[in-house]
Amino acid sequence: MRVTVLGGGGVWPEAGRACGGFLVEYDGFRLLVDPGFAVVPELLRWVGPGEVDAVFVTHGHPDHCADLNPLLRARALSGKPDVPLPVYAPAGAVDAVLALDRVGMLAFELCELRDRFAVGPFALETRLLPHSVTNAGVRLEAGGRVLAYTGDCGPDPEVVALARGVDLFLAEATFVDQVPAGASGVLSSARLAGRQCADAAAGRLVLTHLHPGTDPAASRAVAGEEYGGPVEVATELIGNGPIDL
Template sequence: MRLTVLGGCGAWPTVQQACSGYLVERDGFRLLIDPGYATFPRLLGHVTPDEVDAVLVSHGHPDHCADLNPLLRARALGDTPSSAMPLYAPHGALDAVLALDRPGMLAAAYTLRPFRPGERFGIGPFAVDTWELPHFVPNAGLRLTADGTTLAYTGDTGPSPDIVRLARGADLFLSEATYLYEVPDPGDAPYLLTARGAGRYAAAAAAGRLLLTHLWPGTDAAVAAAVAGKAYGGPVAVATAGLAVAF
């Protein structure tokens, strides 16, 4: 399995960093996970729009799905329109982004396959297990397995014992880490994670390596990795555009 980071910035993109977006490849199948703000131009540095085989979205916040719109436009309006691409997302998560254009304009470019967090299904070579993890909107933690290799991804989440179940023994654990030590607003604390918390969950799950993502804009990546590393003894990195991890 190979994961290429398109972006890992939380909330909004910066000059250096797009929001959440990950291209996962196995046996020639290309799965795009969470095409957030500004990820589409980064995607084009790796594949053409018609080479994306499916899209999987953890939840409906625009920093995780807004750039689905230009991807669908490129597939629907290009000189040679592409076949319908499967879109997997929690029920209703893509309603807003799919309503950006006039009704029917992009309908031929996709097939919507909604799921409820907690369900298990397949996408190409991947077996996908999902957990409903706490966030401001319904969010699915995602565990992808292919031929004994596993990627676990939290989407956006607050603290939950299900995170350990999601990440247990995963070769790569991709975890949101919006803040360093604690969530500053107590009202947000049930719905977001920290680098310290991500490290603790990675250690409890005995994950093979930890990749932090969704850092608040301006957060020092080296500091975030160091904070997580105090709780987790395995390899720690931060999701930055262009980073590729084979596992």
Template structure:
């Protein structure tokens, strides 16, 4: 079984009640932090301390997906009894900017960088991680996490690609970026998705459930839900801070449920 807690799901920059992309994924007591974007570290501390995170996995190097790696590492490095180095998994060069924010060597002992390439398969604790390179403004790895016979597919940020269908094939949950509602502006069309297209990919892949994330700040969640529902017949929800879901399908009462 996997347990997913949404720390935030806002695209581009955080708003008062919604950090940027960040997800705590747990299985067998192992805590994996996926995409620690802007303002996710304060939200994370409602569920776990910095020392209790077992590994970090980052899809790409945009700051709304990785900026809060810095305070997480500071909190581990600057404590009186620093924990063991934190395994941090990312594409080559994706974290160069965020890891350079402090003076050279300050965080050196706080983490171990483990770079992977799109298409790689590897293990993180109880999770098998399958990756696919997906189109974005910078290199972006779509992720499929499998543990205990259940699967979570996550797009990171991506434009249209047949790889998305393969990534999400019969996944228990597809966590898909949906920056726009119905139509992506021409300038972004190769690199971002709409809620409608996220629904189309979920339907084509036979995913059990769809969780929309990375909505542009100010987007009406009900509009995104409606657009996705025109393409996907299964349960759909919008990622928001505090939503908790499990695979196989179960949602905590605090999340208000996944809506058909």
């Protein structure tokens, strides 16, 4: 399994830093996970718009799905290909993005999320995790390798269950340490991500969804106080090439 970090910021894209987005590949199949703000320009460094085989969206906030529109536009207006792109998302999550263009212009197929299902060579397991809108954390397995991704979520035992024993844990860490009262229960921190990664005995931690202006070194250090394995920050991995699991 190969993972390319396309973005790792949260809320809005900073200069040179797209919001959350990951290209996951196995056996020639390309799954784009969370095409957030400014993800498509990063994606096009690696593959053409017609080379994406499916899209998975954790939830409907635009920093996780807004660039589904330019991806579908690029496919439609370049004519490569004209087959519908399968889009897996919670019910209603991408309706606003898909409504940005006239009916019939964009070729896509909305697919139902289930607890367990297959997309190409990937076996997917989803769990609803606490956020201000419906958010589906996902566990992806192919070729004996496994990754888990939280989307955005507050603390919940289901996060540890989702990440149990994975090779790579992509964990939302909007804040460095304490989560402000207004976001308590719906967002996370680097410290909590490190603690959950340790509890899950995951092999590698990548912190994502950092709030704009956050010092990546501070997030990495705090997560490392809780988790003794390798800790990286998604915003520092953009453009560095794929991670081979």
